[in-house]
């Protein structure tokens with residue numbers, strides 16, 4: 645049985661009187677790509693931030709790679725942060741730094757790394773993320789939205805993490821750019837054994853990349869399972885989402901893609 649790398653129990657998140665999550669449980673297994681879906685405002689991004697240690701919950705427990713994210717000591721959290729990468733929607737790059745300098749930021753946590761080695765490692769991650777060789781010397785404002793996302797991914801991968809969080813990685817990309825990003829996520833997960841926690845609305849991405857889906861509804865994880873098993877879930881939002889015309893088109897597209905391979 646696959647190792648559990650993220651364990652969430654009894655999670656509660658609330659802003660004032662607005663309860664976003666209540667009694668939420670979730671397990672994520674090593675090496676899988678988990679797609680987190682749910683209607684707008686169901687708390688997908690809040691869940692990502694809470695698990696990644698960026699936003700303390702009102703109650704509940706989050707364990708990642710064996711560490712209790714909200715009760716561990718500082719040194720343990722530092723070690724954990726080096727095993728985890730986060731890519732935000734717009735890449736969240738520092739605008740005053742070049743791409744290579746952005747990717748170098750997490751590498752600064754490694755003691756005794758020379759400037760040359762740090763730069764070489766950063767450029768390696770930039771090319772792994774599918775950016776052209778000269779993109780490293782550009783500034784975020786000089787890049788397209790898709791390139792900024794790839795640069796954000798390069799930074800998330802800088803420390804060879806075991807777990808990567810991706811928030812809407814294909815939002816705003818044209819269909820060809822989005823499909824290329826899907827392929828990249830899939831191949832990183834396969835070649836590096838990465839565990840991927842992926843928040844998305846993009847059905848094509850779900851079909852192309854995810855081993856398992858977690859549906860957020862009613863303030864908790866309503867159901868988890870393979871994407872095909874979602875067709876049998878008796879819940880109005882799940883039915884509408886996975887049985888709608890967009891899902892059908894995404895299913896047909898992935899079937900045609902598999903037939904070509």
Ligand SMILES: Nc1ncnc2c1ncn2[C@@H]1O[C@H](COP(=O)(O)OP(=O)(O)OP(=O)(O)O)[C@@H](O)[C@H]1O
Pocket residue numbers: 659664682683684685686687688689690691
């Ligand atoms: N810092 C905050 N302060 C107050 N309310 C917040 C905060 N962050 C999130 N919320 C609220 O929590 C709810 C969940 O937000 P979240 O961004 O996680 O939703 P989501 O499922 O990712 O939505 P979408 O699919 O539209 O991106 C929303 O109602 C949002 O307004």
